[in-house]
Amino acid sequence: MGKYQADAEKLLEFVGGKENIAAVTHCATRMRFVLNDPAKANEKAIEEIPSVKGMFTNAGQFQVIIGNDVSTFYNDFSAISGIEGVSKEQGKALAKQNQNPLQRAIAVLAEIFTPLLPAIIVGGLILGFRNLLEGVQIAALGQKIVDGVAATNVDGTPIYQTIVDVSQFWSGVNSFLWLPGEAIFHFLPVGITWSITRKMGTTQILGIVLGITLVSPQLLNAYAVNSTAAADIPFWDFGFAHVNMIGYQAQVIPAMLAGFTLVYLEKFFRPRIPEAISMIFVPLFSLLPAIFFAHTILGPIGWKIGTGISYVVNAGLESPISWLFSAIFGAVYAPLVITGLHHTTLAIDAQLIADFGTTNLWPMIALSNIAQGAAVFAVLFLHRTDTKEKEISLPSGISSWLGVTEPAMFGINLKYVYPFVAAMIGSGIAGMFSNIMGVRANAIGVGGLPGILAINGNIGGGWFAFTIAMAIAIVVPFILTIVFRQRGWFNKIDRVGEQAVAAGDAVDVPVAVEATPETTASNEVVTEELFATVNGTVIGISEVNDPVFAQKMMGDGFAIQPTDIHVFSPVTGTITSVFDTQHAIGILTPAGAEVLVHMGLDTVELKGAPFTVKVKAGDNVTSETELAEMDLEAVIAAGKATDIVTVITNADRVAGLTVTLGEATAKTPIGRAEILS
Known part of the structure; x- marks a missing residue:
């Protein structure tokens, strides 16, 4: 009898039996199931199996945590079920049957943008710092002089000097930093087309080449299109047709359309061209048509789609009911993170910057990060005598204030629920205030408290208004978390199956899934x-x-x-x-x-x-x-x-x-x- 045979038999029964398993595999710590009908899994009964440490569902897979002896458990499970495992990649493919079309699309979008995030975050920091150097007028540096005359705004108010106006060193630093800033954001289509080929398993260098053809210096820069007369736009003359030579710097949707076209062309030609000549003709027949379609059809259509989306979002945030639009977005952004839908906002933000030079969406995202962290610190205050919880909540709160909210949300706020609701409300109020004050960001990727570096100080309320919005995002969730706990509101639901907090209950519930055992006289x-x-x-x-x-x-x-x-x-x-x-x-x-x-x-x-x-x-x-x-x-x-x-x-x-x-x-x-x- 195998070590885990009894537990494996129970797990097979509680996941709905052999007929309910489409695929099973394992990694270093967990069993990964693709279930034909996930609703048949008896999660409560599975939790009672001695060798099971927890479970969760992710990307269509029902994952059961076993531990570092999972390979032994898997062997026993395979023996009693008669089911042969599949590779992790096959498991992921089969898991898509449990995802609706929207979830599949979001998963694809996430897998495209996730590898680009480190560069986007760095680019946001660089542009934020450049904004500080060249965009902040400092009265102490004196009024700006242009051609020997003190510069003023149209209303007669003085224009003060910036750091780059008075320091050659910082002027040089500011100019140098434009190099990586431009590489990251202007050439974003190169990263997108590369990431698509990487995700879809086709030739990555072809994706890079395609992206370069969208931002080539031979093309009219996308930022200059609106200021260039139609007659002055360069074009390719094919005799019977003219094709405008327009670049797609910082454009998201044109790059995505072009990237997927390349992928499907390569997948079409590869099995149809003999292997002996595939090295020559598969790239040729895939890349050239993709480039042609990108500049004749996909690019112009994608540009219009992207511009349309950004204008709708921008119009909503500047309309007479912008207060409602921004309050709703600020409140629901955190739930979007749970579903994965927040990845769509990255593309929208990038398009807003491409079309308007700034975005009014990103400041609200940064405020949502801050609100989630504030709620965690309120829980830390309420449970300040619980050293075990402090080990989790303190780093989670700090991480959230630095722009990474997942540890805060999944480790604390969703567990107790009431802090999550408090953070949503605080984020909604802060986002509404920020948008009413006209706060806009020059860059994306820098969230939480450092997000202030990305704010344009010369538009709307600028840094001052965003500072007040950050204070709202800290104070409101903190106070509401305490109030909700004292009133017993929103704290009866337990997301991960641990002991629920009863209404008005003053007992602190440990956050850790595994309870710390009590030391008795018999324990050494x-x-x-x-x-x-x-x-x-x-x-x-x-x-x-x-x-x-x-x-x-x-x-x-x-x-x-x-x-x-x-x-x-x-x-x-x-x-x-x-x-x-x-x-x-x-x-x-x-x-x-x-x-x-x-x-x-x-x-x-x-x-x-x-x-x-x-x-x-x-x-x-x-x-x-x-x-x-x-x-x-x-x-x-x-x-x-x-x-x-x-x-x-x-x-x-x-x-x-x-x-x-x-x-x-x-x-x-x-x-x-x-x-x-």
Whole structure:
């Protein structure tokens, strides 16, 4: 009888039986099911299975958290069910049957823009800093002089000098920073067409070439089209027809239409052209028509569609009922993040900037980040005596104020519900105020408190109005969270199946999924020292961008954002398992702690390519033992996060865990775990 046969039989029954399973696979920590009818899964009964640590549904997959012994569980499940597993990629493909057309479209959009986010965020910071240098008039620097005359506005008020007006150094810095700023935003179509070919599994260099043809210097720059007379627009003369030579700098929809056209042309020709000549003719027959269609049909149509969308959004935010439009958007943006629909706003924001030079949508997104963080800090205040919750809520709140809201929402606010509602209301009020005051952003990608760097200080209420809006986004959610808790409003629902908070209940409920056991006289507590696995920055596990780790479904631990390829053991112990895909290693300590070292996030689908494991099952290890090498560039190129996560998976044995956050050097002590032996 297999170790998990009894639990596997129960799981098979509770997911609806063999006939309800379209596909099953597993990664380092969880079973991944594609169910024919997800409603047949008995989640309450599944939670009661001893080896199950939690569950959630994502992208059409029903995922059951088992732990680092999932491969053994999977083998037992396969034996009793008679179902052979599929690859993760096949599982994802089959999972689409549980998604409606809108969800599929949003998933595609997310997979296109997610690899571009690091560049967009950096570009937003750069443009925000340039805005500070060249856009902020400072009275203390004196009035601006033009041709020996003091400059004034049309109403006679003085125009003051900016930093670049008085400092040659900062003027040079400002000019230099335009280089990466232009590369990121003006040439955004190159990134989009590359990302589409990458996502669709076609030739990526062709996507890059196609993107370059949309922004070539030979074309009339998109920003100059509106100011150029029709007769002066250059064109290609084919004798029987003229085609305007117009660029699509910063345009989103034309690039997407062109990218998908290239992908489907390549997929059409590749199986139809003999392999001996496919290297020549597949690229030729795919790329040239895609370029032609992009400049004759798709580009002009896409430009009109994108412009139409941006004008509708802009008109709504500047209409007589703009207060209602902005209040609704500010309130519902956080729920959009849950559904994934927020990815659509990135494209709209980019188009607004392309058409108007600024966007009135992004300031409200930054305010939503701030509101979610404020609600988390209110929960921290209410539960200030709960040290366990502090470990989760403090880094989650800080992360949200820096623009990353998922840990705050999924780790705290959605768990209790009332802080999430409070944040929505506060975000709606702040967004309404911001839009009424005419606040607009020059760039996107910089959210939370740093979002003020992206605000145009010379339009509407500028920085002053946005500062007030930020204060609203902090104060209102904080107060409402406390009020809702005291009144017992919105706090009866528990999103992840833990103990619900009763109306008026003054008891603080721990956030962690795994409860910390009480130490009794019969328990001996052994302290295990924890070591840095790699050179890099230590972060709390709740900051990891994966709900299974962030919500501690697998157990408590820490993560390191690496700056080095050499990965060492976080504990002294014995290697119990090395996963076939090389991305995860199990270790058992002398005190009985089961430790999982997980290299990168969602890296199981890389099939071991970026990893070189240096140990095997049965090896004894210490903090001086190198477990593996991880090719950081390969992981990043695959669109995966490089976080190295260390988790103690038998959470029932953990009486306490402390870790020092910040910069760390591999093999050095960074914390300790109290283990019940």
